[in-house]
Amino acid sequence: MSKRTRRQLTRAQRLTVIYGVVCFVLVLVVLQLWLLTATVNAWLGDDDGVVWPALAASAGCLALNIGLLRSFLRR
């Protein structure tokens, strides 16, 4: 989205976009919670195979969340 378009959004439109961003961040956080519980369960069951992929996936979610937060704070 260009600066020109963004500045022409009304507050109601910006709010809609922001609600979408917050919902997406919330979904990613819930996904991370599920990943963490599944990883703990697997690790306690002596299954180390999922530990590193789960860490990478969770870190990817964090990176996405930070990117979304930055775009959110610019609005």
Add this chain to the structure above:
Amino acid sequence: MPDPTNAADPDAGFAPTRDPDDVTVAPDGRPMDEQPRWRQDFAIDAPEANFVARRDFAKFLVLISGAFVAGQAWIAAKSLVRDRRPKPGRMRIASLAALPTGSATMFAYPGDHDPCLLIRMPDGKLLAYSQKCTHLSCAVIPEIDRGILRCPCHEGVFDLATGRNIAGPPPRPLPIIELEVTGDDIYAVGVKATTT
């Protein structure tokens, strides 16, 4: 210099435009002159305040997201440490003669604080499991006649023949203690934990 307020100016689009609904609004939406005096004195733009609340909420969510990554990293670090730990050794735990069929005895393996159960089934088969329930580490009780191991704390039930969690809150089977029988002696030689 172009006038940013002039709509006919082609460069005016880069200047901030005033949003028609970008005004101070009370929480009930009524005009300010209909609001009580105290609110007129301390006017708060409710939509703007909500926006700040959403921004703080988003920041909090990202903080939680970072905490989850820290948790995953902690598990990964613990996994590396566990991989480097030596395997538990071979340890004599009982003699066959001292364990009649249909009975069970306790032992500690691999450490002194790892209680385990050695069970001799009615058909003579030997089984051994960690005694710590996989839910909250209460001690499980063998009920050989019913073919189960029961955790009395939260009514968790494990299958006696396999150690699988079959009822209640336990999320995983009981860790299996690998056994070896040499003559009349029973040895524990390893621990096998599974997720299913």
